[in-house]
Amino acid sequence: MDAVIFDLDGVLVDSETTWDEVRRAVVAEHGGTWRPEATRAQQGMSTPEWANYLVETLGAQLAPDEIARVVIDEMAARYADRPPVIDGADQVVREISRHWPVAIASSSPPVLIHSFLTACDLTSLVPVAVSSEEVAAGKPEPDVYLRAATLLGVEASRCAAVEDSTNGLRAAFAANMTVFAVPNPHFPPDPAVLRKATVLPNLAALPHSLSDAAHSGK
Known part of the structure; x- marks a missing residue:
């Protein structure tokens, strides 16, 4: 080795629960609907992949690059102190x-x-x-x-x-x-x-x- x-x-x-919480909130705020399988489905996805998933599968009404920015900005804010x-x-x-x-x-x-x-x-x-x-x-x-x-x-x-x-x-x-x-x-x-x-x-x-x-x- x-x-x-x-x-x-x-x-x-x-951070897995934080990612989940932030994505759920953003999807709800922008007209999408969370699905029971959504959390596990997104684990491991790259940013472009999960952004497309939030829009195309969960129905969030934002462009994928915009929803990625919103989610990552919120995650960065939560990481701000430590x-x-x-x-x-x-x-x-x-x-x-x-x-x-x-x-x-x-x-x-x-x-x-x-x-x-x-x-x-x-x-x-x-x-x-x-x-x-x-x-x-x-x-x-x-x-x-x-x-x-x-x-x-x-x-x-x-x-x-x-x-x-x-x-x-x-x-x-x-x-x-x-x-x-x-x-x-x-x-x-x-x-x-x-x-x-x-x-x-x-x-x-x-x-x-x-x-x-x-x-x-x-």
């Missing part, structure tokens, strides 16, 4: 960065990824941060993970990925990475997908599990 690539939302920041960092997440990234190169591969837009890195003073320790806005397709496609591995200069099959959601796990598996899951308590992943990953009780367990995997040759 030559590198570790983290998802952001649900792994390092407790992103909702999961307790100890920044320390885990610091510890792992002492042993392996570290990257982020996220469906969040770049402004929110960099907000997290800046708030936690991790910019110098995380040399690669890729948003799915910057690749052809969001999760569950593997593009964002493959791009992060390429920028790190590491074969994707030599990377560990850390994920929390069904689509994120599928993306990491599709990239042929060793996958560690910290299941999202708000939106638990599909058990059939989860069974293929190394499941951790919390993020704090990751350094030990990575060390075990490295020593076992996984």
Whole structure:
């Protein structure tokens, strides 16, 4: 194992419920109708993908680029003081960065990824941060993970990925990475997908599990 690539939302920041709340409010405000499957459907989508979903599937009466701006502006406002960092997440990234190169591969837009890195003073320790806005397709496609591995200069099959959601796990598996899951308590992943990953009780367990995997040759 030559590198570790983290998802952001649900792994390092407790933001999935905030994304859900903001999107629901914007859809309602602009004449759309939320559907029961909408939350899970959007997990892992890139910004253009979920913006189109809000308009074309949920019926919000805004252009996709405009609804994306409204949602991201509200998310940025909520991140203004400090992103909702999961307790100890920044320390885990610091510890792992002492042993392996570290990257982020996220469906969040770049402004929110960099907000997290800046708030936690991790910019110098995380040399690669890729948003799915910057690749052809969001999760569950593997593009964002493959791009992060390429920028790190590491074969994707030599990377560990850390994920929390069904689509994120599928993306990491599709990239042929060793996958560690910290299941999202708000939106638990599909058990059939989860069974293929190394499941951790919390993020704090990751350094030990990575060390075990490295020593076992996984």
